[in-house]
Amino acid sequence: MHTSDAILPDLSPAALAVTQLLVSIRDEQLDNPTPCPKYGVRELLAHVDGLSLAFRDAAHKDFGPTTDADPAATLPVLGADWRSTLPVHLADLAVAWQRPEAWQGMTRAGGVELPGALAGRVALNELVVHGWDLARAIGQHYDPGDASVAVSYDVVRPAGEGASPDGLFGPPVAVPDDAPLLDRVVGLCGRRPDWRPGS
Secondary structure (H helix, E strand, O other), X not given: OOHXXXXXOOOHHHHHHHHHHHOOOOXXXXXXXXXXXXXXXXXXXXXXXXXXXXXXXXXXXXXOHHXXXXXXXXXXXXXXXXXXXXXXXXXXXXXXXXXHHHHOOEEEEOOEEEEHHHHHHHHHHHHHHHHHHHHHHHOOOOOOOHHHHHHHHHHHOOOOOOOOOOOOOOOOOOOOOOOOHHHHHHHHOOOOOOOOOOO
């Protein structure tokens, strides 16, 4: 099946779910820990901003500093105007992947060449998982939508016999097979589904 013939994932629900969390963040919560071990809320927001720009430009095949930088090379720094710019960048990301041509051919993000059909799904998974990280860190409800979580699960689930035990984001956390799919996704990404600040 050609990409143009398939039903393409929609990044809008997950992007909106993350955007809705932003209005709940108080300045004093920016230093809160998150389930993402190296990041507090401040760094997590900066990372989400950076990935939004990187995958937006990857969708447009507009290669340069945003698509070529290794996100793990340095600790991300949050801009002072994040409350106004981050919602725009999230919306732009979702719109960029509504174009069928974004999913075609090869593209680049984080300095890595990959098919557009995979890059869009990786971008969606980043929104789902880091949205969950943020919601847990600030104690807010989070629902990126069933379709988004299903795509995320397809990205992170083990490829089969012989797959790396380390997973995509680090060693997975065991989660019951009958747990909600989002819990299984975050478990595969090395998070405890019951994580709370201080736990």
